[in-house]
Amino acid sequence: MIKLSELHLGVLTAFGGIALLLASAHFGPLPGQAYGAGTMPRLIGWCAILLGAFMIFASFRQLPEMLKPHLAAWVRTPRLAGAALATIAVVVFYILASEALGFIPTSFIGLLGLMLALRAHLLTAVLASAVTTLVVYYGFSRLLMVPLPRTEFLSFLG
Amino acid sequence: MLIFEQAAALVFQPYVLGVILASAAFGMLVGAIPGLTATMATALLVPMTFFMDPVPAIAAIVTATAMAIFAGDIPAALLRMPGTPANAAYVDDAYKMTQSGRGDEALGAALVFSAIGGLFGAIVLMTVSPTLAEIALKFSSEEYFWLVLLGLSCAVFVNPGSPTRGLISLLIGLFVATIGMENPSGEPRFSFGNIELMAGIQFIPAMIGLFAVSEVLRTVTATSPRQKIQRSDGGGIFKTQWKNLKQYPVQTVRGSITGTALGILPGAGADIAAWISYAISKRFSKHKAKFGTGHVEGLVEAGASNNSAVSGAWIPALVFGIPGDSITAIVIGVLYIKGINPGPTIFINDPQTVYAIFMVFILANLIMLPLGWLAIRGARPILSIPPSILMPMILIFCIVGSFAIANSMAGIVMMLVFGIIGFFMEENDIPIAPAILGMVLGPMLEQNFITSMIKGDGNILHFFERPIAGGLGFFTILIWLFPLAMLLLRRRKKASFAT
Known part of the structure; x- marks a missing residue:
């Protein structure tokens, strides 16, 4: 199994967040309210995008090292x-x-x-x-x- | 007084006492096997508890976890392999004591001080919980929202690993909790038309997968072989403990208090309690240099701490319905299945069950002394089962346990999927505990968030308007800002050092 660097994980997290936003776009709100089934997934999606972006930004300093894939010993x-x-x-x-x-x-x-x-x-x-x-x-x-x-x-x- | 009598009648029955004894032996067995955690003991016990009444079911879990955390000290002292993560803090000291022929003193200290810490935590649980429950009855959705967020934040930031990876784990857990129809508008989410998924992710198979199957995968892919068992000196297990108690009374009390306090803090638990207590012990010790070289002082304090945290974690679980650690997260699931709703009203609706749980805590910690003595004596054959035999046995138990939850193959599929996810997470240093708490607390967080938003008409400041909610909110934000402040402080220090 590939051991993922902070950069890989950041990209994966951000993509996961975008996918969650797209997948929850069609959830409607409660009748007469602004909130409903889509509120929580969208919040999680935005958190994932922000976290992913932070992890990508934080790994820029060690970019060459972060890009290398590391295979687990097993x-x-x-x-x-x-x-x-x-x-x-x-x-x-x-x-x-x-x-x-x-x-x-x-x-x-x-x-x-x-x-x-x-x-x-x-x-x-x-x-x-x-x-x-x-x-x-x-x-x-x-x-x-x-x-x-x-x-x-x-x-x-x- | 009548409630106490009713509670005693629930506990002191041959069947319940038999369950306590059997689960104590089971907890000892699981805890003594390196890699198998107290949480895993709880997860493996859950299918059995389905067939029991509430009190024996909870008694089984309480006893098994208390025993497992102590029993984890056995392979720690004999093999330098901590049985559970809660024993890892002082493994070097315990192992070096064994190497120098003081193995029985190390294991005796672990046993006696675990029991003392456990009893201390149980007394705090008994005295503090009812008062806290009275306060909790006044809580509204805003307070519960902040309390849940506080628990989730602690799980991310109190963990020793990277906060970013802890956050990834938390988001995975929160996402898993959104699957199914259990949401404010009852709309199916991320179920892809699958009927099994519409009911949401089955918690127990997911738990068995994340903890047990991932551990089986980790063991079978381990690159370094097991070490040979060291010879014990055969001296008395209890002989030196009175001397240790007289020499380290402050450490014993401090460890018990720290452990209980950290146990109460949602998301922390026994693992973190042991590490922090060991660090405190070293910080205030007169013999700092001896730590890690076979010195019993850290073992006394951290040993008392990890078991008192087990009791402490039950306080938020019973009073607020918010788990203090991953074990109580499972317990809350079991309580719901048994028709008992944890939260402040449990003290009104079901006081005899609550007091029966308190009694079980006392019993479990007392029974630990003779059973622990037996376990130390009989540890060698358990430890010598080769992983090539043991791991398949655990796997079949996981399969049948996951099937038994709903008598459906979907449980086994979920177990496998979560097992692979858990293995991937651990391989990449992503902690599992925040994901578990996210799965358990996700629905509660969503419900209280949506309710408060509707009540406040979308005004975020509404979350700070009530005094307790405001205080909890302030404290939660402080926890989120703390790592950021530390980062800035480190950068400033580096910059000033460079100039």
Whole structure:
């Protein structure tokens, strides 16, 4: 991930403010009043533009340094970048697959995959994934009555 | 007296006491794991509290946070890895004490003075809150507007980091709070026709994402490996604390007062309280040079301070409905879900619940001593769970917790989005706390601002017409002008030095 300088952040903030002003332009006021749904977003937008402008102005003194993009150390290390992507991928996998597969298989596969991606020992990862899945399933589904996704597959466990 | 009896009946039940014990153990566990904060313990507890009555739900959060902040001292002393940001101020002293074979004295001091600070804060909470609530009943939209703005300003300017980045965080939080239909005209804003977004951003999944998922991402991308656990000397944990108490009574009281005061200040919280108390301790110490080299004095003062801030933060939360820190921000959400409206009327409508909360504070800080002793003894196995196993476990807990809020996948999507935003923010040194306060206080700020503007017919001076509103407004503007004044002063000094 790129580490942003004060200048980059200033530009982003100012643009965010402009986008907010444009997006809130169509919000009408309360009947018979000058204020309504658009007042607060517009105020936030103006604050963001002013803050962005201040940050851009304040970074002019160190301009060459501020323009350089700095990559975080982990981005340049394939193993760590992979670990970050695997973490996000597990959540996406759960969102997409849990309704079809049910909680137990999705959680077990997700946990095992992530533990292995983080270089855990295979046997430890299998055991930890199985125990965590069952503890979370029984804790939430049975004790707290949360309707976790269920399918016929492995339904004898629940 | 009847209210006290009713409150005691609410607290002293086997179920509530069981919840207190279990959440104490949970808080110890979370606090003792480096990187997991007391706020995260609270966020992870929220899905559980959905299934509890108000008193056990609040008892669980109060106990877990108090324990987590103390337990954060365990990895701080053993590994030089503060368990929570509130333990970071004195980590060098605690770690160097361990290195020199005084690990048990360091952890014992952290435990005993945390309990003393927590009890002090709880007593102030019990005595000051009802009086403040009576004053707060006279507040109108102008006072509330300034009070909210004061809290948001403190979150930005009292933080040790850059104020500009704090402001970015605050604006992100305020923007997130505008999403949905909850606004003066009930018009859907920034929802893009999505029904889930029309109801606004779900606070708890966002919170779990910002704190827990971002922390998981930070841990898995950490470039430096964990250090090996140091050997403890095995001496008595409580043995030297009486001597410390006799030697540092002023530091203990000063730390407790500072912590409570900073806890009351909306937006400050335990992290800042610990840093400021450590700095005060060093400033007034006769042994300034010993600070940072394994000296217990700073640990005594800052240890008392961070736990008293936890109690202090509940004062604005209960009295005004304005959170003192990110933990009470979550608590306010839980109270609303439970049908209890924090604010001055809670002392009239629900006094037994308020007094039950006070009792829980006392219980939590007393129970901390035996449980803390056990936690110090049993810390090693917890600390030795490798991150490659622990982080996926936390992630699945986050997923299920976010799902449980509304039994919908939208909660998990929000958690992931906010997790990535939180990770990006922390990578760029943008603090998360102002964003959280912005999300919580945004609707209150908007409502009071619009109401006051309509009342004053658009006249800004109307915000200063009532005496308390005027005073609060003046104080808030002073906080905004302070960094500017400091900047000008620094420039003038530089210029005079150059000439």
